Amino acid sequence: MKAIKVFIDREEQFKMLCLVEKLNGHPDIMATATGPTEFVAAAEGEYSMAYTRAVIEGRLNDCTIEIIK
Incomplete structure (x- = not known):
């Protein structure tokens, strides 16, 4: 996860x-x-997290992403 x-x-x-x-x-x-x-946001694996990050970065103009786990 x-x-x-x-x-x-x-x-x-x-x-x-x-x-x-x-x-x-x-x-x-x-x-x-x-x-x-x-x-x-939590994702099951690498591919789901890559999709999550792509959606976030595509929708938001400016954000900070911190890895929790």
Whole structure:
């Protein structure tokens, strides 16, 4: 299992809920908001995490990703 924490700017806060919902639609990924400008995403394996990161980086203009596990 791989997990990341994502920090976003307040200007992009409105994108977070749709992004979390999209990630949760994938069977190997789980995401949840942990604050108004941050969320956590966990994926079953390398490929699912690569997909998660690609979706996040494609949707958000500026974010910081911290590897948790």
